[in-house]
Amino acid sequence: MSDPQPSLLPDSKPASGQAGADGRVSAYRVLARAYRPQRFSELIGQEALVRTLSNAMRTGRIAHAFLLTGIRGVGKTTTARIIARALNCIGPDGTGGATPEPCGECEHCRAIADGRHIDILEMDAATHTGIDDIRELVDSVRYAPTSARYKVYIVDEVHMLSEKAFNGLLKTLEEPPSQTLFIFATTEVRKVPITVLSRCQRFDLRRIEGDVLARYFRTIADREGIEIDDAALALICRAAEGSARDGLSLLDQAIALGGGTAINVEAVQDMLGLADRKRVLDLFEHIMRGHLKASLAGLADLYERGSEPEAVVHDLLEISHWLTRLKVADQSEETAGTAWDAARGEAMAKALSYGVLSRAWQMLLKGLDDLRIAPSPLLATEMLIVRLAHAADLPTPEMLLNVTQGGGAGGLGAPSSESKGSPASKGDAEAAASPPMSSGPERAMFSVPPPPEAKKESSERSGADESGNGHQPAHNGTAVEPPSDNVAVKTFEDAVLLFKAHAKPLFYGWLHGQARLVHFEFGKIELQRGDMMLAERRQEMAACLREWTGQPWQVVEVDGPGAPSLTEQEAMAKEQRLAELSDDPRLKPLLDAFPGAQIIDVQPASPIANGNPEHTVT
Ligand SMILES: [Zn+2]
Known part of the structure; x- marks a missing residue:
């Protein structure tokens, strides 16, 4: 990383909305910088690394090269900087030696924190991949440190170096000069040549629990x-x-x-694009209860709100997996930190048998294949849901087994009051593959036709759409096109919605809430410079879009000014609608009739809504 850190605050001070060194006001407080750990004891979730490195500092047995691997954002660069400080700290009185607890006050600590220490060199291999860059670095290794005890080279994303560059580096690693330390960081350790690996002390930074x-x-x-x-x-x-x-x-x-x-x-759900999760869970429950009409309505609702059918099927898959895990494992373990409603999940897991869940999983997985070849993913998803809802009424293999063995028929298609499908007390999956079936109300053993109106509705729907040759049903309430190999992305918002549809909440949240668009065209998004997320993750975002659309994409930082974020635009649009509405003569009598009533929300009318007014006024 080559950019200096303009505002590295000591960890004890709260991060406040601050202007960058160049006077640009940050769009929001940057906690990741304000709370960047400054000593080993502040690194969270990396106990093994902290112990080993602290010991090395105390005993003075320092390797010549470290390799830090791990996913983005677990603290590789931070750890590298702490190592540099720990080695070079001289303490507040200028007499201290290498220490696992750098003081943060001496000239070295402060200069390293500011990214301006002459003996600590940081290089991003992602942008300096060539042999010339490495040659320059290797040349400088010959000189002793200027003021620090150790000269430290921090090479980020080291796997990006070219083969020649690696070879150039190897010679130095074989005969490292004293008082020189290399710290390599990488997200993809498999791409680092074994010759380099073998000369480094390696630390794996784990995902933080x-x-x-x-x-x-x-x-x-x-x-x-x-x-x-x-x-x-x-x-x-x-x-x-x-x-x-x-x-x-x-x-x-x-x-x-x-x-x-x-x-x-609620705000976080919205921000992450997760508000639909409750609706998907509702949908799953309707399906498992065999309520065909409600299931199809649930899908239509999700679709109108912008969910891609494929994403819905993915979510249903995730739910069936999650519920199965809930049955197997210690529940508190499985529900911790989940984005699904834990209490509901536990109830559903109790009510559904392994057989039903694994059948749902298989049908969904198969359905996902169908989805990719179907002319309309929405239609394919509707048919999949019809099949699943029907299957809810079919006997499971264990029920059939039970019947042939003369036991009672315990229906498991639908959640019911008691835990008839719950695993045996030991909770192991094998035993539970044929759980006790004796209790529970009797249910139909064979396929029951769906309620007549639901059947009619579904056949009408698919019939009409097939004759329309791929036409979408009339409910196209949002800008999202159904996914295909060449997704039509016509606006920035379309692109942002893809991140939601593909369950990338971090990117979706940022793009929707923070990103300021300067220019959009298919294949290229220009956003206003000045945000850490943009600077560090734009290539990943572009790679996602490339994967989803099959076309190359660029996400570029440019000097502003950019448009307000989508969230801000929505808020402004809503405010404007409210302002217009309050002048609407049709509403006047209503407002007069309810003194003190206020218009607090406006929603666009739903095209297939049953009897909704033009606006929903709360
Ligand atoms: Zn110090």
Whole structure:
């Protein structure tokens, strides 16, 4: 990383909305910088690494090269900087030696923190991949450190170096000059040549456990004076996927959305594009109950709200997997940090048998294949749901077995009051593959036709659409096109919605809530410079779009000014609608009739809504 750190605050001070060194006001507080750990003891979730390195510092047995591997945002670069400081700290009085607890006050500590120490060189191999860059670096190795005890070379994303560059480096690694230390960081250790690997002491930085992250974020929220409920925190931790920095980035966004004081779970769900999760869980339950009409309505509703059919099927798959895990494992373990409703999950897991869940899994998986070749993913998903809902009425293999053995027929298609399908007390999956079936109300053993109106509805729907040759049903309430190999992405918003549809909450949240668009064209998104997320993750975002659309994409940083974020635009549009409505003569009598009534929300009318008014006024 070559950019200097303009605002590395000591960890004890709260991060406040601050201007960057160049006077640009940051769009939001950057917690990841404000709370960047400054000593080994502050690194969270990396106990093994901390122990080993602390011991090495105390005993003075320092390797000549370290390799730090791990996913993004677990603290590789941070650890590298701490090592540089630990080796070079001279203590507040200028007489100290290498220490696992660098003082943070001496000239070396401060210069390293500011990224301006002459003996600590940071290089991003992602942008300096060539032999010339390495030659320059290797040449400088010959000179002793200027003022520090150790000269430290930090090479980020080292796997990006070219073969020649690696070879150039190898010679130096074979005969490392004293008082020189190389620290390599990489997300993809398999791409680092074995010759280099074998000369490094390797540390694997693990994904940080959800509960560790939760405790850490809770501490930070407390210090910042932010109220955040546990459920909201759990959602953030889950979306962070073990990365402290990604999690802090999300926390930043949530704070910005919450006006800087309180964060509730609804706001975070919205921010992460997870509000639909409850609806998907409803859908799963309808399907498992065999309620065909409600299932199809649930799918239509999700589709109107912008969910891709494929994403819905993915979610249903995830739910069936999650419920199965819930049955097998210690429940508190499985529900911690989940984005699904834990209490509901436990109830559903109890009511559904392994047989039903694994059958649902298989049908969904098969359905996903059908989806890819079907002319309309929505139609294919509707048919899949019809099949699944029917299957809810079919006997499971274990029921049939039970019947042939003369036992009673315990229907398991639908959740019911008691835990008839729950695993045997030991809870092991093998035993539970044929759970006791005796209790529970009798259910139909064979396929029961769906309620007549539902059947009619579904056949009408698919019939009409087939004759229309791929035409979508009339409910195209949002801008999202159904996915195909060449997804039509006509606007920036379309592109952002793809991140939601593909369950990339971190990117979706940032793109929707923070990103300021300067220019959009198919294949290229230009966003206003000045955001850590953009600087560090834009290539990943572009890679996602490339994967989903099959076309090359660029996400570019440019000097602004950019448009307001999508979230801001939505808020402004809503305000405007409200303003217009309050002048609407049709509403006047209504408002007069209810003194004190206020218009607080406006929703566009739904095209297939049954009897909805043009606007929903609350
Ligand atoms: Zn120091």
